[in-house]
Amino acid sequence: MTDSIEYDLIIAGSGLAGLRAAIEAAQKNSKIRIGVVAKTQVMRSHSVSAEGGTAAVIQEEEGDTIESHIYDTVKGSDFLADQDVAERLCQMMPNEIYQLEHWGMPWSRKENGKIDQRNFGGYSFARATYAIDKVGFFEMQTLYDTCQKFDNIEFLNEWFITAIIHDGKQFCGVTAIELSSGSFYTIKGKALIIATGGAGRIYSYSTYALSSTPDGLDMAYRAGMALKDMEFVQFHPTGVLPSGILITEGARGEGGYLLNKDGERFMKNYAAGKMELAPRDIVSRAMMTEMSEGRGFNHDTGVQCMKLDLRHLGDEKIKAKLGGIREISIKFSNIDPAEEPIDVRPVCHYMMGGIHTNIDGAAELQGVWAAGEAACNSVHGANRLGANSTSECIVWGKITGSIAADYIEKEYNESQFPGHLVVAEEKRIYDGIFRGSGEVNPYEVKQEISDTLNDKAYVFRNEADLISGLKKIRELKTKTWKHVDDKAKEYNTNFSNVMEIDSMIRVAEVLLIGAINRKESRGGHARTDYPTRDDANFLHHTLAYYDPNEPIMKKHPVTITKYKPVERKY
Amino acid sequence: MMILRESIVMKIHYGTALGAVFLTVIHILMRMTQDFHESLQYENVIANYQMIGYAIMLELLLILISVHGFNGLRVILLEMRQGPTYEKAVTYGCIASMAILIAYGSRTIIMTSMGMV
Amino acid sequence: MEKENKAKEGIKGWINPAKYGKFGIERFAWILMRITGLGLLAYFIGHIYETSHILDGKAVWDASLEMTQTTEGHIFLAIVIGMCVYHTGNGIRLMLGQMGYGLGKPGRPDYPYKPKSLNMKGKACIYATIGVAALAMWYGMAVMFG
Amino acid sequence: MSELNQEISQEKSQTVLSPTKSVKLRISRSNPEVNSEERFDEFVIPVEKYTTVLDAILNVKSHLDHSVAVRYSCRQASCGSCGMKINGKPALACFTKVVELNTDTITVEPMDNFPIVRDLAVNFTRMFNNHKKIMPYVVREDSEIKPDTGVKEILQTPEDVDKYIQFSSCIKCGLCNSACPTMAMDTSFVGPQALAQAYRYIADTRDKGKDNRLKIIDDSHGIWRCHFAGSCSQVCPKGVDPAMGIQLLRSYLLGLRD
Ligand SMILES: Cc1cc2nc3c(=O)[nH]c(=O)nc-3n(C[C@H](O)[C@H](O)[C@H](O)COP(=O)(O)OP(=O)(O)OC[C@H]3O[C@@H](n4cnc5c(N)ncnc54)[C@H](O)[C@@H]3O)c2cc1C
Ligand code: HEM
Ligand code: SF4
Ligand code: F3S
C-alpha cells in the first residue's frame, strides 16, 4: 500500500500559472482544499527567470487598443493562433495588471505615478508592462506572497509528480515522490490543473531553468491527452554566451542595436519597418543567416555570435531599466553593457506547443485543465510575441482556477479510485527505472538528446536533418541507460533526473515527427526545403497521441474569426 | 510568555543606557575633581555619600545599570536556548537578580548617606 | 520536529574568528559588545559588593581598596575602563543605527551590490570607538600608576 | 565604475593566464536519516573562465558521482535554490565563478543554521514559516479587484517604488539566515529574511498592514534579537541589505516614525 493524501484541487506546478490558479480557486471557494505540488520549492519555479515584460493594453488614453493587441498577436503567430483565444487573452489582461498591482507587484512607474510600459518585438504599441527587467521574478513573488493569505492553499515543496491517474472517464489523482523523504505517494483529487511549464531543456543551448524538462507534458501524454503543435519552438535572438542565459528583448525595446561584423544594423535588410523589434522568429532567422554568411563574430568559446549594443543607452538608463541583464552580462560573460556590446546568439526559449486544451484551458480528460506554458490553447500559434507568455500564464491561471473550483463544487461526482493503476505506476518507476541496470550514463544520454535537437531541429530545419535526428533519438531509446546509481531514498535527484530524461525522449520524438510532417515554413518552424507558408495544406494544428510504438499524429482546425491569413511582413 | 512587550523592554534598555551614560559621566567627573587616590579615601567617600544629591544620583545609576545589565543578560540567555520553561526561568531569574542587586546596593547607599556607619 | 543536526552553529558561530574576516568588522563589533556587556555586568556586581564594605568601617574599606591598588588591580581597572568606553561608544552607534541614522537611503540596488548599511561611516565609528577605548585605558593606567 | 571595470578585468586576466585548468572540488556528504557522519568527497574537475561552482558540482553529478544531492534550478541567481557554503562563506553556487575564488581547492558545504536534508540540500521549512508569519502581502480592504469596475492602479511615483524595491529583490535563498549570528543560537528567531520582508511591505505606500506586522515582530524572538551584526547584508547576493531594513523597521517600534 502506498501512502495516500487527498486534496480537492491539485495544481501541478507552481510557476505563474499554477500560483495564479491557486489564488483564484482559493478565493472562489474557501472550503476547497488546494494542494500546489511542485518538484522545485514553490517559489523557485522557472517563471522567476522571465525578464522583459507582460503584455497588456493599459494605455488606451494614449492610443493603444485591445483590437491592436489581438491583431499583433495573431499576426505574430503567423496566423496559426486561434483567434477567439487571442481575443480572450487581450481582453482579460488589463484587469490582471491592476490586480497584480493591488497585490503588491512593484511595476515600474512613470513620473505621474502610473504604471509604465516599454516596447517589445512585434507590437504596434509599447505595451510590455515591466518591473525593471525582473518581471517574472517580481510576479512570482507577488503571487507567492499573496498565496500566504489563504489558509486553504497548501504547498508541497519538492514533490515530483510521476503520473496522472484516471479511470478512463475522469481524473482521480496523481502519484508523486516526496523528494526529501523519498516516499511514494498517491495524491487523490477531484480536479487537476497542469501548470508544469515549458520543456526547453530538451535543447542544450537554452534560456530555461535546469528544471524545465518535459515531465509535465509527458505525464499528460502518457495519460492519453494530446500534445499539440510541438514542432513550434521559439528561439530567442539574444541568449548570452556562453551560458545561454537570456538577455531580455526589453534591451532592444529600450533601444539596443543588433550589429554584425561590419558594425551594421543588419535588421534593416530583414524587417526594415520594425528593425530589432521584429518578432523573435524573424530576428533569429536574420541572425542565423548573418552568421552563416560570414558576418558574425567569433566568440572566445569558438562559437559564432552577434553583438547587442546598448552602449548608447548610457550607464544610468541601463541600471534603471535593465539592471538584471546588466548583472547577468557582467557576471556570466564578463561584459559591462555600458562599455562593450554583449555577445549573443539565438537560443531555445519557448515552446508554443503543449497539452491540447480548449479556450477555457480544459484538457481532453474530464477534471483536468492545463495553463501556462505547459498548455497549448493555441493563443500563440506558430510564434509567440514576447511578453505574451506571462500574460497567458496569468489569464489562464485565473480561468482554470475559477472553472476548476466550480467543477469541484457543482459537477464532480465521486467515482471508484483505480488503485491498480497506482500499482502499475509504482512498478513502472521503481522496477523500470529505480532498480534498472545498464552501462550507459543517463546524463550522457540527456546531453545527446539535447545536442541532437540543437543540431537537427534548431532555427532552420530540413528533412534530412530532422529524419536523422529522429533516428538518433530512437536509437537512444534502445540503449541501457534507465538506471539510478544513487540508492538512497532521501533527496534522490538522480532518480528524478532519470525520469526527466525518460520524458525528454518521448517529447523529443513528438517534436521531430511534427516537424517532419509540417512541410512548410511558418512562425518558429522554418524549413529550408519548404521556405514559404502553405495555408492550403498546413493551416491546421498538429496533435500527437501516445502509443507505445509511435505517436499517433492528427490534425486539428484553426479558429479564424476576423483576420484572414495574409502575408506576414514587418 | 511576555511580561511587557519586547519593544517596551528594549526602550527601557536603551533609555537606561542613555541615562547611564549621562550619570556615569557625572560620576566620573566628580572623581576627576579630586585626585584619584584621594577620592577613594574613606572619609571622602562617606562625605560624598552624605551629599543628598549625589546619593540620589548613585541610587539612580544603580537602578539604571542594574536594569540595563540584567536585561542584557536576559537577552543573551534567551538566545542561548529556547523552550517555554527555560525562557520563563531566564526572565524571572533576571528580574529577581536585578531586584536583589538593587536592594543590596541601595542598602549601602541609604545607610551610608543616612550616616549609619 | 525538525532534526537538530547542524541546524545551529551554536556558540562556535559567534566566536569563530574565521568568521570575522569573511563577515566584516560589524560582526566583530557585535561580539565585543556582548563580551564587554557581560564583563561590565560582572564588574558592576563586584563593584556593588565592594562599595558595600563602606558600611563595615574604615579598616575593611581600606582593605578592600588594597585589592585594586596592586599592579594587577590597576590593569583590571584599566580593562574595565576600556570595556566601559567601548561598550558605551558602540552602544551609541548601535542606538543611532537603530533609530535610523547613518544607514543610507533605501533604493534600487546596482550590481556589484554593496550593502549601504555597512558603510564607511559605521566602520569608522567602530574603529574610532576601539581607538578611544584604548586611549582611555592608557590614560587610566597613567593616572593609576601615578 | 572604474572599480567595476577593475573587477571584470581582473577576472579576465586571471583567466587568460590559465584558460583551462583543473580544480579540486571537495563536497560535504551526509545523510542524517542514515547516520550523523559528515565526510568530504574529493573530485578533480576541469574548469574554464566561465565555470560556476554550480556547473562544477553538476559536472560531478553527471559524470563522477550521480548521488550528490544538491538543489538548483535557474542557474542565473534568480530562484534562490543553490545557497551553500563555498570555502566557508555563504554564497550562491550559480553566482560564484570558480576563477573568482582564486584557489585550487574548493570546499562546498551545506548552509549553516538550517537542518540538512542530505549533502548540500537543506530544509527550509522554518524560514518559509517565518516568512509567512510576518504577513508578506499588501494588506488593504480593496486588494481584490472585481472585473469591469474600471478600477485602475493605485498611484505610486518612482520614488515611492525606490523605498521598497531593494527589499523586494529577495530571492529567499536563506544565505542571510545562515550567516546571522543570532540564527546560530536562537532557533525561534524570525531571521533577517523575514524581517526584511516585513519592512518591504511596510515601506510600500499601498500597504495598510503595518500595525499588525509590527505586533508580530515585536516578540521576544522577534526583531530585537538582531544586533546589527551585518553578516546578513554582507552575504546577500541581491543587494537586499536586510540589516538596513531591520534597523529602519525598528525606528517604527521606537516611535520615531509612523
Ligand atoms: C529566460 C526566460 C525569460 C522569459 N521572459 C519572459 C518575458 O519577459 N515575458 C513573458 O511574457 N514571458 C517570458 N518568458 C516565458 C515565461 O517565463 C514562461 O513561459 C512562463 O514563466 C511559464 O510559466 P509556467 O507557470 O507555465 O511554468 P513554470 O514557471 O515553468 O513552472 C513549472 C512548474 O512546474 C513544476 N513541475 C514541472 N514538472 C513537474 C513534475 N513532474 N512534478 C511536479 N512539479 C513539476 C516545476 O517545479 C515548476 O513549479 C521567459 C522565459 C524564459 C525562459
Ligand atoms: C553607559 C553606557 C551604556 C550604553 C550606551 C549601553 C548600550 C547598550 C546597548 C545599545 C545595548 C544593546 C546591544 C544590542 O542590542 O546588541 C547594550 C547591551 C548590553 N549592555 Fe549596555 N550600555 C551601557 C552600559 C552598560 C553597563 C554599565 C553594563 C553592565 C552592567 C551593560 C551591560 C550590557 C549587557 C549585558 C548587554 C547585552 C549585550 C547583548 O545583548 O549583546 N551596559 N548596551
Ligand atoms: S535577504 Fe538576501 S540573503 Fe536573505 S534570503 Fe533574501 S536574497 Fe537571500
Ligand atoms: S546578521 Fe543577524 S544580527 Fe541582525 S544585522 Fe543581520 S540579522
Ligand code: FES
Ligand atoms: S540555481 Fe537559482 S539561484 Fe542558483
